[in-house]
Amino acid sequence: MAQTKSLQLTFIMFLLLGLLLTNATLVAMSLFPLSFLLVATMTQPALKLKLRREVTKNNHYIVLDYHISSEHGNISHLYLKEKMPASLKAKAADVELVAPLKQGEPLVYRHEIPLSRGQFDFNQIEVSAADYIGQVYQRENVLQPASIAQVPAAQGMGNIPLNSRKTFGFNGVVAAGKAGTGEAFFGLGQYQDHMPSKAINWRASAKHESLLLANEFEQDSNMNVGLILDARQLGAMGSNASSSVLASGLDLTLTLGLSMAKSLLRSGHRLGLLTLGQQLDYVYPQCGRRQLRKIEQALTKVEPSKAGGLNLWALENKPGLFFPNKANLVMISQLQHGDLHLLQGLKRAGYYLTVIVPDPSGLVAGEHQQQVKDLYHLHRESLLQEFKQLFKQHGITLITWPMEQELSQFYHQALVPALRLQRRRG
Numbered sequence: 001m002a003q004t005k006s007l008q009l010t011f012i013m014f015l016l017l018g019l020l021l022t023n024a025t026l027v028a029m030s031l032f033p034l035s036f037l038l039v040a041t042m043t044q045p046a047l048k049l050k051l052r053r054e055v056t057k058n059n060h061y062i063v064l065d066y067h068i069s070s071e072h073g074n075i076s077h078l079y080l081k082e083k084m085p086a087s088l089k090a091k092a093a094d095v096e097l098v099a100p101l102k103q104g105e106p107l108v109y110r111h112e113i114p115l116s117r118g119q120f121d122f123n124q125i126e127v128s129a130a131d132y133i134g135q136v137y138q139r140e141n142v143l144q145p146a147s148i149a150q151v152p153a154a155q156g157m158g159n160i161p162l163n164s165r166k167t168f169g170f171n172g173v174v175a176a177g178k179a180g181t182g183e184a185f186f187g188l189g190q191y192q193d194h195m196p197s198k199a200i201n202w203r204a205s206a207k208h209e210s211l212l213l214a215n216e217f218e219q220d221s222n223m224n225v226g227l228i229l230d231a232r233q234l235g236a237m238g239s240n241a242s243s244s245v246l247a248s249g250l251d252l253t254l255t256l257g258l259s260m261a262k263s264l265l266r267s268g269h270r271l272g273l274l275t276l277g278q279q280l281d282y283v284y285p286q287c288g289r290r291q292l293r294k295i296e297q298a299l300t301k302v303e304p305s306k307a308g309g310l311n312l313w314a315l316e317n318k319p320g321l322f323f324p325n326k327a328n329l330v331m332i333s334q335l336q337h338g339d340l341h342l343l344q345g346l347k348r349a350g351y352y353l354t355v356i357v358p359d360p361s362g363l364v365a366g367e368h369q370q371q372v373k374d375l376y377h378l379h380r381e382s383l384l385q386e387f388k389q390l391f392k393q394h395g396i397t398l399i400t401w402p403m404e405q406e407l408s409q410f411y412h413q414a415l416v417p418a419l420r421l422q423r424r425r426g
Contacts, residue, residue, distance in 0.1 A: 070104075
């Protein structure tokens with residue numbers, strides 16, 4: 001599109017060149033179009049447009065609906081352009097529209113973008129008006145902010161039987177409590193030999209000559225749970241892995257994480273989230289539906305990164321900054337070499353650890369599917385063997401997850417049996 005100022009400057013240069021060379025032909029050829037452009041610029045009416053843009057979700061698309069009308073005369077050429085959000089830049093082209101606009105005849109235009117997980121912010125729209133030769137006589141930027149989010153898909157999942165050394169009181173209205181191993185005071189009972197000496201209530205016992213009383217605490221089932229989702233080099237299967245397989249692997253990991261989060265929060269546990277991607281993103285442990293909304297928002301922002309792109313020193317050496325003491329940590333990760341020290345540090349800090357290791361090799365389709373799976377397992381076998389030895393020594397539960405498997409099937413056949421076995425072992 002030719003710009004007014006560029007045309008004017010071009011003909012001014014020709015005019016000056018003609019005057020410098022005393023070339024009457026060059027002066028005459030540049031003087032007439034220059035005069036026309038100056039007069040056209042001065043006589044063009046002011047641009048008065050009414051622009052409205054609606055952003056909605058429709059099935060698997062983000063739909064942008066533009067409604068444009070002119071309130072002052074006809075426009076020979078209307079140019080509309082809007083840049084797409086940076087997170088959509090690689091997936092969708094910018095919106096560009098060129099069309100005539102008549103007064104009293106609104107222009108309606110729809111643009112559809114494939115919908116993917118993320119938070120997308122739409123802001124500024126550039127609108128220009130030009131005459132019949134393409135000369136732009138007015139341009140303006142219209143600010144119409146709009147935001148739309150797509151959270152990972154979550155599936156229904158039953159109760160997750162985690163084990164923990166430390167529990168806390170129930171939240172909300174619950175059934176009457178009973179004596180157990182919790183922390184909330186329940187009452188007094190006679191001291192037994194198996195009880196620790198710190199449970200003795202000396203003040204109450206002093207009122208009785210031959211009776212030793214001990215504090216009893218209410219039996220609690222709620223606990224602190226930390227969920228760690230790892231997006232570092234997810235689905236790394238060498239050059240044979242396509243970008244679609246990597247994206248599918250990340251989406252499935254976030255789906256499992258969100259499904260587990262919904263189940264844990266529904267059971268009344270206090271849940272915190274830590275995501276390892278291009279950056280560390282942390283959601284402070286809390287309970288309830290509001291916490292689920294915060295976790296959903298955090299998961300929309302997760303982007304994959306290389307294994308060495310994150311500094312996990314704080315998580316390894318000061319895990320209390322992220323999760324409460326003696327919490328039950330569930331880590332969904334393919335595991336990297338440097339994670340041995342990380343898991344050792346978490347175990348030394350007194351956390352229960354459950355590690356779910358996704359296996360994305362089954363997501364590869366095509367004639368070389370079996371070869372890719374064999375190469376992937378061969379590459380990972382030595383690394384996983386080191387982790388299995390560490391897990392056996394420290395009592396860490398490892399669960400392998402074939403990512404082509406349905407989540408409900410994985411829940412019933414692998415997750416629940418492994419966690420119940422962990423609880424029996426204590």
